[in-house]
Amino acid sequence: MFDFLDLDRYDLFGAFWTTVQLTVLSGIGSLIWGTILAAMRVSPVPIMRAFGTVYVHVFRNTPLTLIIVACSQLLAYTLGMTMWADFGTQSLSFRLAVLGFVLYTSTFVCEALRSGINTVPVGQAEAARALGLSFTQVLTLIVLPQAFRAVVAPLANVLIALTKNTTVAAAIGVAEAALLMRDMIEQEAQLVPIAILFAFGFIVLTLPTGLFLGWVAKRAAVKR
Amino acid sequence: MSEVPLAKEAADAAPPAEDLVVLDKVNKHFGALHVLQDINLTIKRGEVVVVIGPSGSGKSTLCRAINRLETIDDGSITIDGRPLPEEGRELARLRADVGMVFQSFNLFPHRTVLDNVALGPIKVRGQDKSLARTRAQALLDRVGVGNQAGKYPAQLSGGQQQRVAIARALAMEPKVMLFDEPTSALDPEMINEVLEVMQQLAREGMTMVVVTHEMGFARSAANRVVFMADGRIVEEADPHQFFDNPRSDRAKDFLSKILAH
Ligand SMILES: Nc1ncnc2c1ncn2[C@@H]1O[C@H](COP(=O)(O)OP(=O)(O)OP(=O)(O)O)[C@@H](O)[C@H]1O
Ligand SMILES: [Mg+2]
Numbered sequence: 001m002f003d004f005l006d007l008d009r010y011d012l013f014g015a016f017w018t019t020v021q022l023t024v025l026s027g028i029g030s031l032i033w034g035t036i037l038a039a040m041r042v043s044p045v046p047i048m049r050a051f052g053t054v055y056v057h058v059f060r061n062t063p064l065t066l067i068i069v070a071c072s073q074l075l076a077y078t079l080g081m082t083m084w085a086d087f088g089t090q091s092l093s094f095r096l097a098v099l100g101f102v103l104y105t106s107t108f109v110c111e112a113l114r115s116g117i118n119t120v121p122v123g124q125a126e127a128a129r130a131l132g133l134s135f136t137q138v139l140t141l142i143v144l145p146q147a148f149r150a151v152v153a154p155l156a157n158v159l160i161a162l163t164k165n166t167t168v169a170a171a172i173g174v175a176e177a178a179l180l181m182r183d184m185i186e187q188e189a190q191l192v193p194i195a196i197l198f199a200f201g202f203i204v205l206t207l208p209t210g211l212f213l214g215w216v217a218k219r220a221a222v223k224r
Numbered sequence: 225m226s227e228v229p230l231a232k233e234a235a236d237a238a239p240p241a242e243d244l245v246v247l248d249k250v251n252k253h254f255g256a257l258h259v260l261q262d263i264n265l266t267i268k269r270g271e272v273v274v275v276i277g278p279s280g281s282g283k284s285t286l287c288r289a290i291n292r293l294e295t296i297d298d299g300s301i302t303i304d305g306r307p308l309p310e311e312g313r314e315l316a317r318l319r320a321d322v323g324m325v326f327q328s329f330n331l332f333p334h335r336t337v338l339d340n341v342a343l344g345p346i347k348v349r350g351q352d353k354s355l356a357r358t359r360a361q362a363l364l365d366r367v368g369v370g371n372q373a374g375k376y377p378a379q380l381s382g383g384q385q386q387r388v389a390i391a392r393a394l395a396m397e398p399k400v401m402l403f404d405e406p407t408s409a410l411d412p413e414m415i416n417e418v419l420e421v422m423q424q425l426a427r428e429g430m431t432m433v434v435v436t437h438e439m440g441f442a443r444s445a446a447n448r449v450v451f452m453a454d455g456r457i458v459e460e461a462d463p464h465q466f467f468d469n470p471r472s473d474r475a476k477d478f479l480s481k482i483l484a485h
Pocket of ligand 1: 254277282283284286
């Protein structure tokens with residue numbers, strides 16, 4: 001049944017490796033940018049709050065494919081931005097895809113963090129401010145450590161969704177798993193086994209994320 | 225070289241302002257609700273002022289406005305001669321000099337009792353960690369919870385938690401301490417242990433603003449009672465005169481209600 005699996009012809013592991021790289025790089029970028037966005041959304045500075053709010057609403061409600069395609073079209077062709085594509089081995093479209101995923105996924109990271117922050121009683125931030133701690137100190141020393149527990153499960157969902165969303169990068173020609181799948185289906189005309197194979201591949205990728213973060217959440221709950 | 229010590233001497237030589245906290249025509253609205261109406265209040269260094277009044281009269285708002293946890297619409301608030309700064313570094317510095325004790329303690333549940341007390345001096349004042357911990361331990365001893373230092377707040381009784389909260393505020397060596405109903409969330413048998421700590425503080429000369437309905441405390445520790453109703457200061461008097469001989473009808477009415485039970 002799996003005789004189509006000609007590993008000399010199809011770089012299956014290479015394609016999934018690209019998916020992993022897309023996920024990890026976009027995940028790290030989204031966590032950083034999403035945390036900054038969340039800090040903006042709870043900050044006392046109105047302009048920052050407004051920017052955070054508008055950003056989240058615009059990017060969260062735009063279809064991912066549109067963002068990815070727009071990234072590749074607008075930045076690469078119209079603005080002539082090359083994203084340092086002459087460095088390293090990754091292609092320009094790979095970098096643009098990471099950029100698009102970060103722009104999009106960070107909004108979900110931001111909202112997961114923000115809902116976690118909202119589970120921490122306001123009195124905590126007030127007591128911390130009353131001591132003279134700065135906004136950043138209040139956030140990093142008092143609020144985020146307490147929000148963490150409430151944030152792990154939603155963040156796991158965001159990262160799992162990201163792993164699956166990376167298939168959208170096929171739209172701009174990144175040689176990741178979904179592109180290879182399309183290719184193989186065209187060549188081999190064995191739709192069902194190929195689909196099962198790739199579905200299994202994605203489960204292998206996402207399951208550890210879920211299990212690991214589930215374990216982290218338990219640890220956080222037991223602590224103290 | 226000589227500039228620095230001279231400047232410091234000059235600063236030391238300047239007589240400290242007698243009036244530590246000054247509120248001048250302070251107004252505050254919550255939407256249509258006028259919670260603070262033309263509040264004028266001066267608190268002198270070393271003075272203990274008890275704020276009393278019916279629920280919703282604006283006592284908490286007044287207290288919170290003094291360290292700008294609530295912003296005000298107009299008027300001015302100065303602390304030790306300096307007006308309250310806008311949000312930012314300056315404000316944080318000023319808040320470090322104003323201790324605050326909340327009705328619901330608000331200890332940091334993810335840190336030990338000792339860390340709760342040492343956190344401010346380490347992170348805000350940049351104090352050496354071991355020195356801050358030694359001083360935190362001494363403060364905990366002073367408020368009678370020294371043997372709880374390694375525990376987490378949730379493992380302590382309400383009375384113990386509130387005494388830790390007082391130690392946490394004192395660790396910053398504040399110029400003035402604000403207490404917003406510090407004993408209202410406590411079981412009756414724990415109220416006295418907290419009041420005793422506050423009474424001792426008052427005797428040691430700490431400047432204090434205390435929102436409380438504890439008349440015993442007001443009579444024995446307060447220099448002045450401020451009675452608020454509907455966002456206004458209705459009466460200001462010596463505690464004995466206020467409780468034995470209130471002048472305003474609002475105060476008479478209020479006192480008859482709280483004395484009834
Ligand atoms: N954040 C807020 N938003 C809107 N209204 C508020 C807010 N905080 C307080 N209020 C209202 O302002 C009024 C004064 O509140 P405040 O908490 O200062 O009263 P209080 O004298 O401390 O009362 P209590 O004895 O119940 O603590 C109340 O009517 C209250 O409902
Ligand atoms: Mg109140």
